[in-house]
Amino acid sequence: MKTALITGGAKGIGLAISQELMRDGWNVVITGRDEHAIDSAVAGLTTGPGKAVGKVMDVRDRASIDAVLAEVRDEFDSLDSLINCAGVIIRDESEVLSEADWETVIDTDLSGVFRCSQAAFADLEKAEGATIVNVGSIAGSVGIAGRAGYTAAKAGLEGLTRTLGLEWANRDIRVNAVAPGWTRTEMVAGGIKDGRLSEAALTARIPQKRLAEPHEIATVVKFLMSSDSSYITGQTITVDGGITINGNT
Ligand SMILES: NC(=O)c1ccc[n+]([C@@H]2O[C@H](COP(=O)([O-])OP(=O)(O)OC[C@H]3O[C@@H](n4cnc5c(N)ncnc54)[C@H](O)[C@@H]3O)[C@@H](O)[C@H]2O)c1
Numbered sequence: 001m002k003t004a005l006i007t008g009g010a011k012g013i014g015l016a017i018s019q020e021l022m023r024d025g026w027n028v029v030i031t032g033r034d035e036h037a038i039d040s041a042v043a044g045l046t047t048g049p050g051k052a053v054g055k056v057m058d059v060r061d062r063a064s065i066d067a068v069l070a071e072v073r074d075e076f077d078s079l080d081s082l083i084n085c086a087g088v089i090i091r092d093e094s095e096v097l098s099e100a101d102w103e104t105v106i107d108t109d110l111s112g113v114f115r116c117s118q119a120a121f122a123d124l125e126k127a128e129g130a131t132i133v134n135v136g137s138i139a140g141s142v143g144i145a146g147r148a149g150y151t152a153a154k155a156g157l158e159g160l161t162r163t164l165g166l167e168w169a170n171r172d173i174r175v176n177a178v179a180p181g182w183t184r185t186e187m188v189a190g191g192i193k194d195g196r197l198s199e200a201a202l203t204a205r206i207p208q209k210r211l212a213e214p215h216e217i218a219t220v221v222k223f224l225m226s227s228d229s230s231y232i233t234g235q236t237i238t239v240d241g242g243i244t245i246n247g248n249t
Pocket of ligand 1: 012014033136138184
């Protein structure tokens with residue numbers, strides 16, 4: 001039975017990915033910073049033939065990543081897939097964005113992906129047909145005012161995906177990314193709730209006229225983990241209801 005480790009797996013898109021994988025018979029290692037959120041995520045999963053476990057792990061801290069990977073090695077036969085989904089967003093205009101906020105976003109959303117991928121390499125290399133799927137964003141290919149750190153990190157993630165895909169293609173590890181558009185999770189709901197984002201204004205610009213649901217991102221991640229995508233590596237698939245192809249005025 002195959003095992004996947006999901007960073008930021010307790011909520012939102014990461015939780016939807018964990019749920020999809022459970023249904024498909026994977027063992028799922030849900031990781032994140034908040035033990036309570038992880039425990040309730042594991043308890044809330046629809047069970048499948050695989051095993052679900054939760055582990056506290058901060059993608060900014062290599063020691064915590066190494067400790068979790070050691071536990072995975074003890075508890076499971078192999079690590080077959082790493083899903084880099086953990087992410088934060090800090091909104092501020094560039095002229096006032098603090099260096100600390102810039103660093104937090106880059107360290108989590110970009111360096112965290114490199115750190116986890118590098119740490120997991122030896123385990124993934126031992127597995128047959130291993131995969132890494134990075135959760136990027138449409139912010140990796142378009143500018144978004146007030147999101148300097150986030151857009152830089154997500155653009156960097158696409159470059160990193162290409163290079164890791166290239167470096168590890170002959171080590172039997174495929175590395176791809178999914179770039180979601182606006183998706184109904186806490187990250188977006190928080191902005192709608194406090195008035196920084198307007199759902200009506202967002203959906204007016206999306207050709208499919210609605211936000212994505214987390215499972216619509218998760219199914220594409222699952223495709224990139226499966227043998228159905230066995231000849232795809234280094235690519236980023238955009239899943240955005242058409243917003244980035246909308247050149248209409
Ligand atoms: N919701 C959207 O519209 C949207 C769009 C494009 C991309 N994304 C990306 O999808 C991913 C998941 O976001 P989401 O929308 O589900 O948001 P979310 O806030 O629900 O989930 C983010 C998860 O990352 C975890 N996390 C944050 N910092 C961490 C750290 N240092 N170590 C470990 N875990 C950490 C959080 O605890 C949380 O579980 C993110 O990478 C985000 O950038 C989201």
